[in-house]
Each structure stands twice: as C-alpha cells, then as structure tokens.
Amino acid sequence: MTTPVLRARGLVKRYGRVTALAGSDLELLPGEVLAVIGDNGAGKSSLIKALSGAVVPDEGEIFLDGSPVSFATPIDARKAGIETVHQSLAVAPSLDIAANLFLGRERRRKGVLGSVFRMLDRQGMREEARRQLDALGIMTIQNPGQAVETLSGGQRQAVAVARAAAFGSRVVIMDEPTAALGVRESRAVLDLIGQVRDRGLPVILVSHNMPHVFEVADRIHIQRLGRRKAVVDPRSVSMSDAVAIMTGALEPPGS
Amino acid sequence: MTAAVEHRDRSLLTRVQHLLHAQATIGPAVVLLVSVVVFALLSERFLTPGNISLVLQQVAVVGTLAVGQTIVILTAGIDLSCGAIMVLTSIVIAKVASETGLPGLPALLLGFVVGTLCGLLNGLLVTRLKLPPFIVTLGTLNVFFALNLWYSGSATIRGTDMPSLLLWTGQTVTVGGTRITYGSILLVLLVAAMAFVLKNTAWGRHVYSTGDDLEASRLSGIRTARVLLSVYATAGLIYAVAAWTLVGRIASASPQAGQTDNLDSITAVVIGGTSLFGGRGAVVGSLIGALIVGVFRNGLALAGVDVLWQTMAVGVLIIVAVSLDQWIRKVKA
Numbered sequence: 001m002t003t004p005v006l007r008a009r010g011l012v013k014r015y016g017r018v019t020a021l022a023g024s025d026l027e028l029l030p031g032e033v034l035a036v037i038g039d040n041g042a043g044k045s046s047l048i049k050a051l052s053g054a055v056v057p058d059e060g061e062i063f064l065d066g067s068p069v070s071f072a073t074p075i076d077a078r079k080a081g082i083e084t085v086h087q088s089l090a091v092a093p094s095l096d097i098a099a100n101l102f103l104g105r106e107r108r109r110k111g112v113l114g115s116v117f118r119m120l121d122r123q124g125m126r127e128e129a130r131r132q133l134d135a136l137g138i139m140t141i142q143n144p145g146q147a148v149e150t151l152s153g154g155q156r157q158a159v160a161v162a163r164a165a166a167f168g169s170r171v172v173i174m175d176e177p178t179a180a181l182g183v184r185e186s187r188a189v190l191d192l193i194g195q196v197r198d199r200g201l202p203v204i205l206v207s208h209n210m211p212h213v214f215e216v217a218d219r220i221h222i223q224r225l226g227r228r229k230a231v232v233d234p235r236s237v238s239m240s241d242a243v244a245i246m247t248g249a250l251e252p253p254g255s
Numbered sequence: 256m257t258a259a260v261e262h263r264d265r266s267l268l269t270r271v272q273h274l275l276h277a278q279a280t281i282g283p284a285v286v287l288l289v290s291v292v293v294f295a296l297l298s299e300r301f302l303t304p305g306n307i308s309l310v311l312q313q314v315a316v317v318g319t320l321a322v323g324q325t326i327v328i329l330t331a332g333i334d335l336s337c338g339a340i341m342v343l344t345s346i347v348i349a350k351v352a353s354e355t356g357l358p359g360l361p362a363l364l365l366g367f368v369v370g371t372l373c374g375l376l377n378g379l380l381v382t383r384l385k386l387p388p389f390i391v392t393l394g395t396l397n398v399f400f401a402l403n404l405w406y407s408g409s410a411t412i413r414g415t416d417m418p419s420l421l422l423w424t425g426q427t428v429t430v431g432g433t434r435i436t437y438g439s440i441l442l443v444l445l446v447a448a449m450a451f452v453l454k455n456t457a458w459g460r461h462v463y464s465t466g467d468d469l470e471a472s473r474l475s476g477i478r479t480a481r482v483l484l485s486v487y488a489t490a491g492l493i494y495a496v497a498a499w500t501l502v503g504r505i506a507s508a509s510p511q512a513g514q515t516d517n518l519d520s521i522t523a524v525v526i527g528g529t530s531l532f533g534g535r536g537a538v539v540g541s542l543i544g545a546l547i548v549g550v551f552r553n554g555l556a557l558a559g560v561d562v563l564w565q566t567m568a569v570g571v572l573i574i575v576a577v578s579l580d581q582w583i584r585k586v587k588a
Contacts, residue, residue: 090475091471093534095464118455118456118458120457122455
C-alpha cells in the first residue's frame with residue numbers, strides 16, 4: 001500500500017463546550033484530488049485549519065510522508081510544503097500579481113544591492129510569476145505587473161492557486177475555491193485543480209458544490225459530526241447518496 | 256451619434272481613472288503645477304526667490320511630519336499624535352542641551368530616541384491592545400502634550416541658549432538666488448530615502464500589503480504586528496527629525512508650537528493621493544501635498560485673499576482629494 005502524503009489520526013479540537021473535531025482521520029494519497037465534503041458544523045474547516053497550521057489540534061497526530069509533524073502556525077505548514085488557498089484568497093488587492101505571488105517571501109537582488117540596500121529583485125520575480133502562470137495555462141492574465149484588484153474573481157483565484165502551486169512542494173489545500181465564482185470562472189478553476197494534480201501535487205479540495213466535487217475528485221472524504229464518516233469513490237457512489245451520507249440519512253456502504 | 260460620443264467620453268474618463276490608479280501621484284503633481292502657474296499669473300511676487308524660500312520654509316516642518324504620517328496611513332492607520340511627539344521631542348533636546356550643557360549631537364540623538372519611543376508606544380498599543388489607531392493616537396496626543404507642558408514648565412527655550420547644531424536646520428544655503436534651509440533639504444532627502452525603501456524593499460511591500468489587507472498579509476506569512484510596530488516607531492523617529500527642523504525654523508523650542516501640525520500633516524498626506532483606507536499612495540505625493548497647501552496659503556495671501564478663504568480652499572482640496580481616491584478605487588479591468 002502506498003504511504004499517504006498527508007495523514008491525520010484522531011484529531012480533536014474543542015472550542016469551549018463545542019467539539020469541532022471528535023477524533024477525525026484523513027488520508028491524502030500521492031497524486032490525487034481528495035474532496036472533503038460535509039454539512040455545516042461537520043468540522044471541515046477545523047480539519048483543514050489543523051492541516052494548514054491555522055489551528056493547533058488538542059489531540060491527534062499529523063504525518064507528512066509518514067513522519068509525524070506539528071504545526072504551530074501557518075508558516076510552519078508552508079515550510080513543510082503545504083500551501084493553502086484560503087476562501088478569502090489572501091491576496092493584497094492593490095499590489096500587483098508578481099508581488100502577490102511572492103508576498104511574504106520576496107527575493108532580493110544579488111550582491112550589495114540586495115544585502116546592504118535590501119533591494120528586491122523585481123525583474124526576477126516578475127519573470128518567475130510569468131513562468132508560473134504560463135505553467136498552469138493561465139493565459140487570460142497578460143501582465144504580471146497588473147494590480148490584483150483589476151482582475152476578475154476567477155483571475156484572482158487563479159493567482160492564489162498559482163501561488164500555492166508555485167511554492168507548495170507536498171500538498172495544496174483549497175478551501176471553497178469556486179464558492180464566489182460564476183459558471184465560466186468555476187470551469188477555469190476546476191481545470192486549474194486538474195493541472196496542479198497533473199504536476200504531481202496532491203490536492204485537498206473543500207467544497208459545497210457537489211457537481212464540482214464529483215467532476216474533479218478522485219476520492220471523496222465525507223465529514224460528519226466531527227469525524228470522517230466515509231471515503232467514497234465518485235465513480236461508484238451517486239451524488240444523492242453522498243449527500244445522504246453527509247446528512248446522516250444513509251449509512252455508508254460496507255459499514 | 257449621441258451614443259458614440261458618450262462612449263468616447265466614458266473611455267477617456269476611464270483612461271484617466273486607470274492612469275491615476277497606476278500613478279496616484281500624477282493628480283497632486285498636476286494640481287501643484289497648475290496652482291503654481293495660476294498664482295504666478297495672479298501675483299508677480301509669487302515666483303520671486305524670497306517668496307519661494309518662504310514657502311519652502313513653511314512647508315519643511317509639516318512635510319517632514321507627513322513622511323512619518325504617510326507610512327502610518329499606508330497601513331490603514333492614522334497618527335493624531337505626530338505633532339505632540341514633535342513638540343515633546345523639541346522641548347527635550349532643547350532643554351537638555353541648554354540646562355545640562357549636553358553638546359548638540361548627543362542631545363539630538365537623545366531626541367531621536369525619545370521620538371522613537373513615543374512612536375513605539377503607539378505601535379504597542381495598536382498591536383498588543385488591538386485598539387484602533389485613531390483612539391490610541393488621540394489618547395497619546397494628550398499624554399505627550401501633557402508631558403511636554405510638564406517637562407517644559409510651559410516655558411519657551413530660547414535658541415541662543417542652545418548648541419548651534421540644534422539650530423542648523425534653520426541655516427540656509429543659497430541656490431540660484433533662493434535661500435533654502437537645511438531643514439528643507441533634510442526633508443527632500445528623507446522623502447527620497449523613504450520612497451526608495453517603500454518601493455524597493457520587502458519591508459516597504461509589507462507596509463502596503465498590511466494596510467491593504469491585514470488578514471491576507473498574515474496568511475501570507477507576514478508578521479503584521481511586527482510591521483505595524485516598526486512603522487509607528489519609524490514614524491516617531493521621523494517626527495523627531497521634524498522636531499529638529501521646527502527648532503531651527505522658529506529658533507527656539509516652544510511647548511505651544513506646532514498645535515495645528517497634527518492635522519496639517521494628515522491634510523498633506525491625503526491631498527498627496529495616499530488613501531486613508533491604507534495600501535495605496537506614495538511618500539512623494541505627501542511632499543507634493545504639503546507643497547500644495549503651502550502654495551495655496553501663500554498664493555492666496557499674496558493675491559490679497561483673507562486667511563479664512565485660504566483655510567476654506569484647503570478644506571475643499573481635502574474633500575476633492577478624498578472623493579478622487581474613492582473614485583480611483585472603483586477602477587475595473
């Protein structure tokens with residue numbers, strides 16, 4: 001059996017008297033898109049936050065490539081190669097695309113200009129941004145020097161995905177990437193998710209949109225009442241059955 | 256026919272909007288240029304070396320404050336205490352030097368420390384107690400002003416009692432018949448240095464992104480609290496430089512000086528095209544903004560316009576500048 005790239009065991013997270021995660025497991029296999037679905041309050045967000053370092057679980061373990069890891073901050077998770085595309089996108093609208101791709105990890109110029117005068121390597125970062133956008137086939141964006149606020153919602157999403165793909169070496173997590181988008185823009189983002197997977201990066205996709213989930217996911221993790229209720233194959237389970245398991249109306253097959 | 260004309264008008268307007276969006280300093284620069292031309296036509300004395308020298312001197316103190324104010328406003332903050340920090344610092348350097356006989360340089364360095372600490376206090380209150388910058392600096396404005404009155408004993412310190420270094424900023428150098436104070440030159444150097452840092456360093460970029468979207472910056476791995484702290488402390492240091500310029504300008508240190516400078520620095524920043532919502536603007540714009548206010552007041556005075564109308568003109572400028580900013584923000588692809 002292949003080692004999961006990312007594996008969580010018995011994650012527990014309590015907020016006061018509310019238990020958001022009640023011993024949740026998760027396995028992400030190499031090169032797959034794993035969708036995470038669940039009703040509101042099922043613990044999807046808490047699960048994703050624990051994996052991306054945004055919250056520290058009270059109990060449980062996380063393994064990256066089989067070795068245990070613990071993230072105190074999102075920066076720790078990023079350093080380990082886990083990039084997250086947040087629902088809020090986490091882009092600075094007045095900065096340009098290249099600046100956003102490198103936000104928080106800017107590159108400096110070589111030599112004295114960089115070491116003494118701390119000058120940024122703007123040219124280098126623009127070129128690298130261009131390469132990353134091209135690599136993902138994001139052709140609608142002409143100029144990496146364009147301010148992000150002049151982009152459409154889908155293009156902004158593309159910038160956020162490109163950033164995750166450019167720096168994520170192990171895992172990319174996407175939280176509701178199509179929630180705020182129109183039909184055509186959703187289409188482009190779904191294609192992007194496929195592109196990221198085809199580059200060999202496994203993706204965890206959190207989404208409420210069943211057609212989208214069934215279109216791109218290789219496996220579907222169904223979260224219910226703070227636990228993993230089931231993992232199903234989208235080719236053998238119907239959309240309505242997945243929803244039924246999610247809401248508790250149906251017991252998962254084989255249980 | 257009508258539709259075609261409308262379409263062309265809209266695209267021209269949209270082009271202007273895009274231009275201003277990309278280069279926010281263009282608007283203020285045009286306003287400055289036009290006002291200089293208009294006032295030169297209205298009064299022959301306007302462009303005389305003596306008058307230019309006067310405007311530059313009048314602008315130096317507020318302009319220097321505006322450099323610090325700019326970086327605070329870029330982070331979507333505001334600093335109401337800048338003038339109070341400046342006055343407190345000016346009293347400290349003047350009093351320490353005149354009473355203890357401390358030489359100019361250490362007295363000045365002590366002033367820089369005091370200014371930085373005042374700024375740091377603002378930064379700590381904003382980042383640790385998570386209070387809105389408006390409230391924090393409204394509070395510290397009063398705290399610093401009270402400290403200033405207490406330490407000075409409400410007494411003015413004469414320039415003749417101070418080491419000459421403290422008055423150096425009021426000395427002049429003559430360039431092409433115009434006498435320029437070292438304080439004005441210091442201001443230009445400060446603006447150039449800050450413009451370089453904001454544009455070319457990661458810190459500068461983080462200042463913009465923190466003001467633009469705090470949460471996005473945090474999620475991008477920027478230690479936003481540290482950025483804010485450094486911004487308020489740096490601003491405090493710059494206010495201390497303004498204190499030096501102030502002492503040179505009025506050739507004394509008065510606890511009652513610079514009362515209107517808190518708001519005047521904000522006026523300069525806003526007229527200079529920096530957005531009060533953060534993340535957008537440039538320090539060069541603030542220098543231009545300070546010059547616009549200086550030119551308006553001086554030019555209207557030369558044209559024989561009453562002081563109250565000068566004040567009204569500045570008020571109208573502020574409202575126009577902020578409306579323009581709102582419009583620019585609505586730019587679309």
